[in-house]
Amino acid sequence: MKKLLLLTLAIIITVSHDSLSQDVHESNLMITRCATKPATAKTFSQVPGMFELGVRSTASLFGDAGNHGLGSGGQFRIRFHQQMGSEWFADYIVTDIEGVGKREDAHIGWSVMFYPFKSANKRFSPYLLAGHCFDYTKVTSYGVPFPANINSERWSSAIQMGIGTHYNLNRWSDVSLSVQYMTHLGNDIHTEIVEENGLRYLTLNDHSHGASLEGHVLAMLSFNVKIGRLWKGK
Amino acid sequence: MERKVVLFISIFVYSFFNVSAQDNFQLSSGILRAQGAFAVGRLTESKATQIYIKGDLSYYLDSKVSVRADGFYFVDSQDKTNKPFDFSHSLFTGLSYHLGNGGAFDPYVGLQPGINFARLGSLVTTLPISPNVTSWSPVLSGHVGFNYYAPKIFHLFVHMQYIQGRFVNQLNTQSLSEFRISFGLGWNIDVLK
Numbered sequence: 001m002k003k004l005l006l007l008t009l010a011i012i013i014t015v016s017h018d019s020l021s022q023d024v025h026e027s028n029l030m031i032t033r034c035a036t037k038p039a040t041a042k043t044f045s046q047v048p049g050m051f052e053l054g055v056r057s058t059a060s061l062f063g064d065a066g067n068h069g070l071g072s073g074g075q076f077r078i079r080f081h082q083q084m085g086s087e088w089f090a091d092y093i094v095t096d097i098e099g100v101g102k103r104e105d106a107h108i109g110w111s112v113m114f115y116p117f118k119s120a121n122k123r124f125s126p127y128l129l130a131g132h133c134f135d136y137t138k139v140t141s142y143g144v145p146f147p148a149n150i151n152s153e154r155w156s157s158a159i160q161m162g163i164g165t166h167y168n169l170n171r172w173s174d175v176s177l178s179v180q181y182m183t184h185l186g187n188d189i190h191t192e193i194v195e196e197n198g199l200r201y202l203t204l205n206d207h208s209h210g211a212s213l214e215g216h217v218l219a220m221l222s223f224n225v226k227i228g229r230l231w232k233g234k
Numbered sequence: 235m236e237r238k239v240v241l242f243i244s245i246f247v248y249s250f251f252n253v254s255a256q257d258n259f260q261l262s263s264g265i266l267r268a269q270g271a272f273a274v275g276r277l278t279e280s281k282a283t284q285i286y287i288k289g290d291l292s293y294y295l296d297s298k299v300s301v302r303a304d305g306f307y308f309v310d311s312q313d314k315t316n317k318p319f320d321f322s323h324s325l326f327t328g329l330s331y332h333l334g335n336g337g338a339f340d341p342y343v344g345l346q347p348g349i350n351f352a353r354l355g356s357l358v359t360t361l362p363i364s365p366n367v368t369s370w371s372p373v374l375s376g377h378v379g380f381n382y383y384a385p386k387i388f389h390l391f392v393h394m395q396y397i398q399g400r401f402v403n404q405l406n407t408q409s410l411s412e413f414r415i416s417f418g419l420g421w422n423i424d425v426l427k
Contacts, residue, residue, distance in 0.1 A: 055327045057347035057374040070399060072347045072372035094371055096402040142404040172295045173329060175345075221374075223329040223345065225301055 046115070046125065049231040050085075052077040054176075054224030060093050060105065061217040069095030069103065075222060077113075078230065085113045087129070100193055101141045101202035107182075109133020111160065123168050129180060130161040139189045141202035152204045156186020160218070176222045183215035190214075259338040259383045261297040264426030267381070268292075269391060273306060273416035279409035283312035284322065288416055290393075297336035302344060303327045304395070306414070311355075318408050322352035324397070326375055340389075341380040348373045350410055352401050373399030373410055381420065392417040 058071035073091025080086065088110045095103040111131030138153040162180025169175060190205040273288040290304040304326045311317040328346030350371045379393035392415075399410035 055347045057345075057372070070372050070374065072349050072374075092370070092372060094400070094402050096400055096407050099407055102402045102404070140404065169299045169329070169331060170296050173299050173301070175329065221345070221347075223327075223347075225295065225329075 046079065046082050047229065048079055048081055049229040050077075050079040051227045051230050052079075052174075052224045053227055054222050056089065056091060056220050056222035058091050058093055059219045060095060061219060067095050067097050067103070069093045069105070071105070073107075075224075077224065082118065083115045085115070085127075087111045087113055087131070089133075097139075097191060097202055098193060098200075100200050101139060101191065103140075103191075104136075104138045106136045107133045107158070108135075109158070109160070111180075113164075125166040125168065125174075127164055127166070127178075128161075129164060129178065131159070133158050133160065133182070135184065137184075137189060139191055139202075139204055141191075141204050150204060152189045154187045154189060156184050158182050158184045158186075158215075162218075164220070166224075172226050174224050176220070176224060178220045178222075180218050180220070181215055182218055188214040259385070261294060261332065261334075261336045261340060261383075262424070262426075263294055263296045264424050265294040265300075265422055266292070266425050267294075267389065267420055267422035269418060269420030271416045271418040272309075273414050275306075275397075275412045275414035277318065277409065278411045278413065280316060280318045282316045282318050284319075284412070285309040285312060286414070288414075292330065294332075298332050300330045300332065300342075301327075302330045302346065304346065304348075308352075317355045319401075320353040320355050322350060322410070324348055324350040324373060326373075326395075328375075330377070338383045339380065340383065341378075343378045344376070346375050346377065348375055348397075350397075350399055350401070352410070354401065354403060354405055354408065367403055367405055369401055369403050371399050371401050371410060373397050383422065387421055387423060389420050389422055390417075391420045 053076050055074050056072070058073060060069035060071065071091045071093030073089060075087050075089035077085055077087045090108045091106070093105040097103055109132055111129040113127045113129045115125060115127045117126060134155070135158050136153070136155050138151055140151040160180045160182040162178055164176055164178025166174040166176045192203050192205070193200055194203050268289070268291045270287070270289045273286040275284045275286060277284065286306040286308055288304060288306045290302060292300045292302045294300045306324045308319070308321040308323050326346035326348035328344055330342045330344035332340055332342045334340045350373045351368065352371065353368045375395050375397040377393060377395040379391060381389045381391045383389040395414045397410060397412045397414065401408040401410055
């Protein structure tokens with residue numbers, strides 16, 4: 001029995017080795033084919049009119065309550081110029097407030113992206129971004145005792161700015177990582193965890209009188225595919 | 235009996251790999267692959283084992299990068315006494331980066347943001363019945379796996395995925411962090427040919 005198992009293992013290893021050798025040969029052929037195509041200045045498609053579509057994962061960090069949230073969403077990009085583009089996004093973020101409450105944020109907005117380096121033919125393409133968005137926030141306090149939930153919600157507007165970089169996987173796709181600070185320009189839903197008689201609960205205080213500059217840091221990881229050019233330009 | 239099984243597996247594996255190796259399969263842009271299979275997942279916090287029906291679709295932009303979407307439909311938990319969710323369906327979309335050199339053996343890694351839709355099971359609350367509370371939760375997943383392309387239109391695959399997320403709810407918060415594995419036979423066509 002042991003011998004048979006050893007034999008099986010030996011066959012698999014041998015066959016895998018043969019296959020890999022063949023793959024290496026195929027790869028060499030492929031490299032040769034690719035080498036016949038000279039790289040152009042626009043290999044990574046930083047060209048005006050380029051339309052991209054992508055998905056994103058967002059981490060909300062260092063917000064008002066100090067809790068971290070995770071979000072998902074999507075975006076499209078339109079490139080205006082080799083050194084300037086735009087990103088139009090929507091995402092939904094959920095934050096657990098230490099088991100006593102929940103915060104939900106939904107953003108829909110846009111950013112202008114400025115590329116300080118002419119990096120059309122490079123893997124890394126760093127950028128600065130600044131923009132505006134509309135947002136919806138709902139904070140739910142689970143209350144004490146259950147199920148006396150209370151919640152507070154608001155619509156507001158926000159501005160954001162930050163830095164990021166694309167990493168071009170090939171001429172049609174990139175992974176982008178960015179960090180930005182978003183400041184809400186509307187009412188603040190201030191939260192505080194209160195402890196009374198051994199019970200912890202979340203209090204909500206809606207600052208509806210006057211604007212408040214509440215904000216949070218957002219870190220975004222996105223995956224984008226270049227679909228095509230909307231217009232042709234230099 | 236054991237001997238026959240081992241011999242059968244040996245012959246099958248040898249035949250499959252050998253035939254494939256002789257075929258000059260070349261990954262390129264335009265390859266569309268799809269598969270459906272059962273997947274098994276293990277939640278890292280509650281240690282519950284969950285079973286899913288999964289389907290995925292990939293489109294190769296070139297031999298190195300593919301766009302990928304995965305859907306998981308929750309079937310049941312293996313252990314009825316450890317069932318954090320009545321159901322927990324999820325969808326992911328993202329990119330895979332292929333580490334191979336464009337040949338038949340195609341290892342890959344990737345990342346996918348996603349969304350999970352789940353209902354808390356009655357066992358994780360103090361209520362005697364299912365609380366009927368559902369929630370949408372954003373999730374992020376990383377995956378690793380390989381395809382082995384046979385001649386023409388099919389391939390073997392092994393896919394492993396780690397999911398990070400949290401079900402946040404007034405009755406209980408539950409980690410959605412889970413390790414999932416699936417394997418089987420997939421289908422592929424070159425849509426640009």
